[in-house]
Amino acid sequence: MAFDDPDAIPDDALLVLYANGDGTAARLLTDRLAPRVLAQAARMLGDRAEAEDVTQEAMLRLWRIAPDWRQGEAKVSTWLYRVTANLCTDRLRRRRGGTTDLDAIPEPADPGLPADEALQSRARMDALQEALDQLPDRQRQAVVLRHLEGLGNPEIAAILDISTEAVESLTARGKRALARLLAARREDLGYDG
Amino acid sequence: MTDRDDRQNRPDSLADAALDALFAEARAERNTRDTGDLPDLPPGGAEGLPPGLSARILADADTLMDQRASAAAAERAAARAHVPARGFAPGLVPAGAGGMGGAMMPGAGFGPVGFWAQVARAIGGGPALAGLGAITLMGLWLGLMPPTALQSGLESAFGTGLSANPYLVDSTSAFEFLDSEG
Numbered sequence: 197m198a199f200d201d202p203d204a205i206p207d208d209a210l211l212v213l214y215a216n217g218d219g220t221a222a223r224l225l226t227d228r229l230a231p232r233v234l235a236q237a238a239r240m241l242g243d244r245a246e247a248e249d250v251t252q253e254a255m256l257r258l259w260r261i262a263p264d265w266r267q268g269e270a271k272v273s274t275w276l277y278r279v280t281a282n283l284c285t286d287r288l289r290r291r292r293g294g295t296t297d298l299d300a301i302p303e304p305a306d307p308g309l310p311a312d313e314a315l316q317s318r319a320r321m322d323a324l325q326e327a328l329d330q331l332p333d334r335q336r337q338a339v340v341l342r343h344l345e346g347l348g349n350p351e352i353a354a355i356l357d358i359s360t361e362a363v364e365s366l367t368a369r370g371k372r373a374l375a376r377l378l379a380a381r382r383e384d385l386g387y388d389g
Numbered sequence: 390m391t392d393r394d395d396r397q398n399r400p401d402s403l404a405d406a407a408l409d410a411l412f413a414e415a416r417a418e419r420n421t422r423d424t425g426d427l428p429d430l431p432p433g434g435a436e437g438l439p440p441g442l443s444a445r446i447l448a449d450a451d452t453l454m455d456q457r458a459s460a461a462a463a464e465r466a467a468a469r470a471h472v473p474a475r476g477f478a479p480g481l482v483p484a485g486a487g488g489m490g491g492a493m494m495p496g497a498g499f500g501p502v503g504f505w506a507q508v509a510r511a512i513g514g515g516p517a518l519a520g521l522g523a524i525t526l527m528g529l530w531l532g533l534m535p536p537t538a539l540q541s542g543l544e545s546a547f548g549t550g551l552s553a554n555p556y557l558v559d560s561t562s563a564f565e566f567l568d569s570e571g
Contacts (some may be wrong), residue, residue: 252449255449256446291514317418375408
């Protein structure tokens, strides 16, 4: 099938095309959705390799459900965020129950970065990730989806299967906790004063 | 003073504005940086997906697509093998596993269907056949041994006895009538 304007095709239509044997639709869906899944998983898990595994697994579940997908009932992206959130929660639980995974330790800053600003930006992102890692799972999911993925509260409520009010409460508490955790690194972050 | 203002002035908490700026920077990082700059954070956009991951995801998609195509082809072949060549409706088999209420579709069935089974299905299935048989037996029984209530009911309905029933035929020959009159 020829796609004159791929951006104009909704996700669920692409999923139906894939279910009917269109490989191009799978590539478009991967290009469109996988980076978002990877970002969510990386923020949730704080580990790139695990996030890639979760992304592959989440997309695999999308391919599996494609023939049974009912158009118009749910957004594909919302469904995928939800699957990703559940997969990340499972991995975090397993991680707590087992030994420390060396892969889960944040990678050190690349000493080869040339610019001071790039280094400081990297330090800020690392600090944010470390603070996120200390939040309870649900708070972290809500904060990542709301403030880093930019989703609205109703969509987050659908992803986490909770009420909109509960999402507001989770994000507010998560944000307060982050503010406390990052306060000690105010100078490192370059936000002092 | 609001809770927000209070928090902004506390030394043990980062100001909301600083936190919001950090979130904005993180979103911008995701949308602009490439993977070489920031190994922990995937960038946005299709071009930012690691090539290895993209290839693995698409390989999964292709594998599942091939499996589904093979399964569909096998199912079609099996259905063709089971379509009856003779009988009440040659080439027609029930659609689905009986879920269509006996509807017939060409070449989409789940096994052979014999002649009598097709006749029974055409009439309406087992319950319809049982009802038809019961009504037939009842009619036969009423014809052979009509109950008294039925006979008296007929008399009261027509106001006459059975002898005056217009449906009864006088079997006396016209020649016998002429003989008796002379």
